[in-house]
Amino acid sequence: MSADLPLVLGIETSCDETGVGIVRGEELLVDAIASSVDEHARFGGVVPEVASRAHLEAMVPTIERACRQAGVRLADLDAISVTSGPGLAGALMVGVAAAKSLAVALGVPLYGVNHLASHVAVDIVEHGPLPEPTMALLVSGGHSSLLLVPDVTHDVQSLGSSIDDAAGEAFDKVARVLGLPFPGGPHIDRAAREGDSVAIDFPRGLTSGRDMERHRFDFSFSGLKTAVARWVEARERSGEPVPVGDVAASFQEAVVDVLTRKAVLACRENGVEHLQIGGGVAANSRLRAMAQERCDAAGISLRVPRPGLCTDNGAMVAALGAQMVLKGRAPSELSLPADSSMPVTAVQA
Ligand code: KG4
Ligand code: ZN
Numbered sequence: 001m002s003a004d005l006p007l008v009l010g011i012e013t014s015c016d017e018t019g020v021g022i023v024r025g026e027e028l029l030v031d032a033i034a035s036s037v038d039e040h041a042r043f044g045g046v047v048p049e050v051a052s053r054a055h056l057e058a059m060v061p062t063i064e065r066a067c068r069q070a071g072v073r074l075a076d077l078d079a080i081s082v083t084s085g086p087g088l089a090g091a092l093m094v095g096v097a098a099a100k101s102l103a104v105a106l107g108v109p110l111y112g113v114n115h116l117a118s119h120v121a122v123d124i125v126e127h128g129p130l131p132e133p134t135m136a137l138l139v140s141g142g143h144s145s146l147l148l149v150p151d152v153t154h155d156v157q158s159l160g161s162s163i164d165d166a167a168g169e170a171f172d173k174v175a176r177v178l179g180l181p182f183p184g185g186p187h188i189d190r191a192a193r194e195g196d197s198v199a200i201d202f203p204r205g206l207t208s209g210r211d212m213e214r215h216r217f218d219f220s221f222s223g224l225k226t227a228v229a230r231w232v233e234a235r236e237r238s239g240e241p242v243p244v245g246d247v248a249a250s251f252q253e254a255v256v257d258v259l260t261r262k263a264v265l266a267c268r269e270n271g272v273e274h275l276q277i278g279g280g281v282a283a284n285s286r287l288r289a290m291a292q293e294r295c296d297a298a299g300i301s302l303r304v305p306r307p308g309l310c311t312d313n314g315a316m317v318a319a320l321g322a323q324m325v326l327k328g329r330a331p332s333e334l335s336l337p338a339d340s341s342m343p344v345t346a347v348q349a
Pocket of ligand 1: 015139140141142143167168169171172183184185186189279280281282283284285310311312
């Protein structure tokens with residue numbers, strides 16, 4: 001039976017992970033990743049030129065490894081999908097060029113897809129078809145958005161997004177203030193387990209009465225980041241030790257509180273009964289726990305992929321590509337661009 005389902009290889013190179021995933025229909029066969037994260041750590045952020053070069057070196061070996069592990073020959077593939085944007089221009093170009101070459105050489109259709117929609121679609125290989133509509137809270141290093149998703153293959157609507165830093169960016173910047181390594185999200189998550197989340201009352205951006213009128217489903221994390229930095233500086237000036245666990249836990253609580261509060265409100269006000277959380281910050285243990293509590297209380301079903309599928313990977317691109325094929329969407333043109341600022345509402349290039 002499964003032989004009838006489309007076998008799709010997806011390529012992801014928007015940031016620092018070279019991801020190659022292979023999906024048959026809605027089943028994940030392999031998720032191969034090569035990361036250049038260690039090469040960026042000493043700079044405290046991803047260096048675009050270093051990332052592009054690393055993608056170039058990792059691309060062919062990662063495709064070969066994915067095929068070997070899945071027991072798939074390139075000639076068996078029915079389609080190729082690739083992240084067309086948004087992301088780092090040079091990094092995207094490496095994946096797009098590789099995908100075009102494969103599609104031409106194999107004579108199969110090519111789908112250029114949106115990285116953010118792929119973060120939503122990946123949950124299909126974990127928890128089955130997405131309920132339509134689904135509300136998606138997308139929280140990554142570059143984006144924080146609330147999306148109403150009637151159909152992940154062609155209709156993604158933005159209800160709101162961050163007006164300054166992305167949620168992941170805030171985690172990374174606060175981690176730096178606390179002397180924790182890059183990327184900071186997982187380190188804050190870990191440090192927070194030893195701390196008290198009500199120790200410090202950090203601000204919840206865009207939640208006041210007036211802000212809820214003008215920025216109902218938008219987020220702002222830069223004021224919070226500054227508040228944390230000021231608090232830590234004051235502590236250091238007074239010669240007292242910085243309680244890293246308490247700061248991490250209190251900061252994390254502020255982010256997670258706002259994200260989950262607005263996500264549940266968006267579901268309620270739009271009559272949507274299903275919430276999906278995606279993107280690297282969805283790996284956060286406190287976000288997962290608080291979202292579960294608040295969704296249970298509101299009668300909303302919650303879906304969050306396993307942490308390894310929340311951060312960037314190739315499986316998410318293959319998952320969205322396979323949905324495109326299953327839903328009979330037309331392939332992209334071979335001239336499809338690497339679009340570093342592809343809007344979140346454009347699912348396909
Ligand atoms: O989706 P992603 O892998 O890449 C982008 O598309 O940006 O997200 C990376 C972001 C980083 O900012 C990282 O610190 C954050 O996700 N992240 C986390 C956790 N794991 C990764 N943030 C909070 N808690 C985590 N456990
Ligand atoms: Zn991402």
